[in-house]
Amino acid sequence: MTAYTIMKAGKYEDEMIPKLAIHAFRHAFNKACTAATVVYAKEQQLLKREVNGQETVIADLHQAYTNVNDLPKVLKRKRKQEAAV
Numbered sequence: 001m002t003a004y005t006i007m008k009a010g011k012y013e014d015e016m017i018p019k020l021a022i023h024a025f026r027h028a029f030n031k032a033c034t035a036a037t038v039v040y041a042k043e044q045q046l047l048k049r050e051v052n053g054q055e056t057v058i059a060d061l062h063q064a065y066t067n068v069n070d071l072p073k074v075l076k077r078k079r080k081q082e083a084a085v
Contacts, residue, residue: 032038038049039058046059 029038029040033049033053034051037051040047040049041061044060044062044065045057046061048056048058050056
């Protein structure tokens with residue numbers, strides 16, 4: 001049996017969810033940096049941060065990024081016209 005709670009949130013709470021998620025991620029990242037070596041991407045570079053705070057560039061990622069204009073356009077399906085019976 002699964003138990004769950006139905007929570008009603010107002011407009012203010014709904015608007016706060018992205019801000020709280022960013023805050024939680026930042027807190028978790030800082031906590032991870034103090035406990036172990038962390039590898040992450042920042043400004044199109046792959047970085048490794050040691051526990052002592054020293055950052056090392058592992059790789060340049062600028063070739064992995066694509067320009068939005070180079071992506072294919074989303075194709076829409078044509079509506080089928082129903083034949084008159």
